[in-house]
Amino acid sequence: MNKKHLAAYVGVALLFAASGAWVGFNKQHAAPITTTAPAGVTGPVGALYAQTLPDAKGAPTALAQYKGKAMLVNFWAPWCAPCVQEMPELSELAAGEAGKKLQVIGIGIDSPSNIAAFSDKYKITYPVLVAGxxxxxxxxxxxxxxGGLPYTVLIGADGQVKKTYLGRLKFDELRKDLATL
Known part of the structure; x- marks a missing residue:
């Protein structure tokens, strides 16, 4: 390994350390997350429905309200380029015909202020929630x-996980999967 590579690795490591420290510091200022599991739902979907997360403006949103409806849950972050790239197509999906039968939700993994700034800048047609x-x-x-991003979960109206997707969504594949719901 030459000195240029070593310097690059050290620089990247310092960047990640500083980012982690910043997120940790700002986490104490995040809106509280409450959990109350709805009756009859267990596993990860039960844990999801148990969440009450603030939206980008800070208003609490109970995910249990989506019980009984098919959901596409997208875990993302504003600093994740593939996450941002797929958002216009997710917005189009949510606003289109599929959005009548499917609830698209974005769960942001970042500070409330970063997600609020991102939401103010971009027009997103589905709920964007802050989970930190x-x-x-x-x-x-x-x-x-x-813990890779983006990570998307397709949940049927029956509360069962139908499929998970790691990385940028392939919307042709997603549309085929949605047709099986």
Whole structure:
């Protein structure tokens, strides 16, 4: 390994350390997240329905209100380029014909201020909620063991996980999966 590579690795490591410290510091200012599981639902979907997360403006949103409706839950962050790239197509999906039968939800893994600034800048047609770093743990319950983003979960109206997607969505594949709901 030459000195240029070593310097690059050290620079990236310092960047990640500083980002982690910043997120940790700002996490104490995040809106409280409450959990109350709805009756009869267990596993990761039960954990999802148990969440009450603030939206980008800070208003609490109980995810239990979506019980009984098919859902597409997208774990994302404003600093994640593939997450941002797929948002216009997710907005189009939510606003279109599929959005009548499917609830699209974005769960942001970042600080409330960053997600609010992002939401003010971009027109997103589906609920964008703030989970902070606890969103990573919630995505892990759905099988995202590495904590990669974006991570999307397709949940049927029956409360069963139909499919998970790691990385930028392939919308042709997603539309085929939606047709099986």
């Amino acid at each position: 770093m606890s969103g990573t743990e919630l995505s892990r319950q759905f099988g995202n063991t590495g």
